[in-house]
Amino acid sequence: MIPARFAPIVFGFILSGLMSFIVSGIAILRTAGFAEGLLSLWMGAWITSWLVAFPTVLVVAPITRRIVAKLVKGAPA
Template sequence: MIPARFEPALFALLLSGLMSLVVSAISTWRSAGLAEGFPRLWLGAWLASWLVAFPLVLAIAPIARRAVRRLVRSDQENSR
């Protein structure tokens, strides 16, 4: 098993990988259609987008967490 201290990085890796996989598939399909060589085009687009997405998720996740904390009431506030 992977140590718990790597959880944020592993989460970012999986999230960015899956999201970039889906988004690049849609983008490649919209621009090239289901043309011959689609899987190769898609793989190239996916790998390039994942290289950008992973560091961005690592950098943006703390900002997003802080924003969510400000937007969501705590359980103590809800019980009043």
């Protein structure tokens, strides 16, 4: 089991993985259509996207939390 102090990192890892998987799949499908080798193209795009998405989530999430706390009444800071 992973210690609780790593929860934000694990959350960011899973969130960025799922989001980049979905978004890269949509982008590749729109670009290439149902072409031969679609899965290979998708996996290549996904890994590249995830390499960018994961550190981005770790940097952007705290900023986003602060913005939301200012916009939403009663939100934790």
